[in-house]
Amino acid sequence: NQEQQAHRDKAAAEYKAGFDKLMVDTAEQQAQFDKATADAAEFKAGYDKLLADSTERKAQYDREAAAQHAYAEKLTADAAELKAGYDKYAADAAEYKAGYDKLLVDSAEQQAQVGIGCGSLRVARFA
DSSP, X not given: OXXXXXXXXXXHHHHHHHHHXXXXXXXXXXXXXXXXXXXXXXXXXXXXXXXXXXXXXXXXXXXXXXXXXXHHHHHHHHHHHHHXXXXXXXXXXXXXXXXXXXXXXXHHXXXXXXXXXXXHHHHXXXX
């Protein structure tokens, strides 16, 4: 009977040691799982931040590209306006030059006519 009790005590001790080892292993696995879960959460947070930063950078890039496009459009419009102003200035200058040339020709013709008339008077006076 004592032998059976010793055998049962030994078996119970072995079962308890196996159970205790199983509990330690389970606790270690739970700790590893908890660490893996925390690592995964940290990775996801980093990934979400990366996505948010990328989205913000793209939005910033789009804003800057739109501003540069608007500036280029304004420069193009300003250049067209300046060219139109220059073309008008050139046309006005050509018109003024044509008027001035005509005035010179008319003045020369008038002076020639006056000179001929005066020359006739001079000739008549000295004759």
